[in-house]
Amino acid sequence: MADTVLDRIEAAAETFREQGPLNERAGKLTEETASALRSAQAIRMLQPKSHGGLEVHPREFADTVMRIAALDGATGWVAGVVGVHPWELAFADAKVRDEIWGEDQDTWVASPYAPMGVARPVDGGYVFNGRWQFSSGTDHCRWIFLGGLLGDAEGNPTGESLHLILPRSDYEIVDGSWDVVGLRGTGSKDVVVRDAFVPEYRTLPVSKVESGEAAREAGVTNPTYHMPFSAAFPLGITASVIGICEGGLALHAAYQSKRVTVIGDEVKNDPHAMYALSEAAAEIAASRAALLDNACRMYDLAASGRKATFAERAAGRRTQVQAAWRAVRAFNEIFARSGGNGLRMDNPMQRFWRDANNGLVHAIHTPGGVFQGAALSQLGVDPPAGPMRMMI
Structure with missing residues (x-):
């Protein structure tokens, strides 16, 4: 019997795969996709237990979002974005929580x-x-x-x-x-x-949300709710991007295993193609590990009762942004080696490639101010107010 959200996602994996092109055609998740996410309780992972939530560890949340995104990028993106909103609602006024979840705990x-x-x-x-x-x-x-x-x-x-x-x-x-x-x-x-x-x-x-004061005033005790906003909010988005790259990697590997070039050579016998595949796999795995490790460190810091410093938050954001870019760069390297048939609209790899690259466009993945703020902190310089401190 499935007993975790990830177990339930795996049980419905074929549904999520099959709905991917239908989601794209509809320009939104289909009703069948949304129903499958609800049945798996994917959006309740960070929801407070007082209102039917699961209050999972942020690592489990990110790990599950990555798996969903590996099955279909759009579904993973929605699971990551919509799935993080219950985190903030956990320390909103109890009256609004009752309004939202009082009759239906699966309200998004x-x-x-x-x-x-x-x-x-x-x-x-x-x-x-x-x-x-x-x-x-x-x-x-x-x-x-x-x-x-x-x-x-x-x-x-x-x-x-x-x-x-x-x-x-x-x-x-x-x-x-x-x-x-x-x-x-x-x-x-x-x-x-x-x-x-x-x-x-x-x-x-917003000042109370970002400082953690809102969570403290609400009296919530789970360390997840005391993680910095700049660590919790981006987690689902970056997890979805890395998951999309994992899905694209799996599609590329399956395609290369049977591919024959125009001159009749089997690609699996090409050491250069195999090197590129292995390198991309290692880079995407490293991106996953970095994101999950960062989530665990932020959780452990909150569990210790210590508030993260600006330098610690900046280093965490640097890790998160770099993980997304690293995974997408790796995916781009193998997509460029997939041959012309990888571009065909009936090949799901091109959809994963488009979704992954567009995931980097989100404001939380803009490296400039984050990297500069993190570098100045590393030098012992307190960055000024403005872009370098935004979302850190």
């Missing part, structure tokens, strides 16, 4: 966190307006986390950021807003909010 919550809206204070809460891009898996979610800037009485942004939580009735999903070259099946559409009232209890100050 979308995002994005980018502060593309303005929240104007009114009695009891805020009047909220804005438009956001990249709401992954949003068609299958009934609530949403949205980033916003706190406004003054006239609605002018003041600079302070909030995470606001809204029910499906308070925002519009913009159909046709996700027409892209990769990760098409994620359905990462635009959402619009027009004059929605958001009560105070459905908000979280």
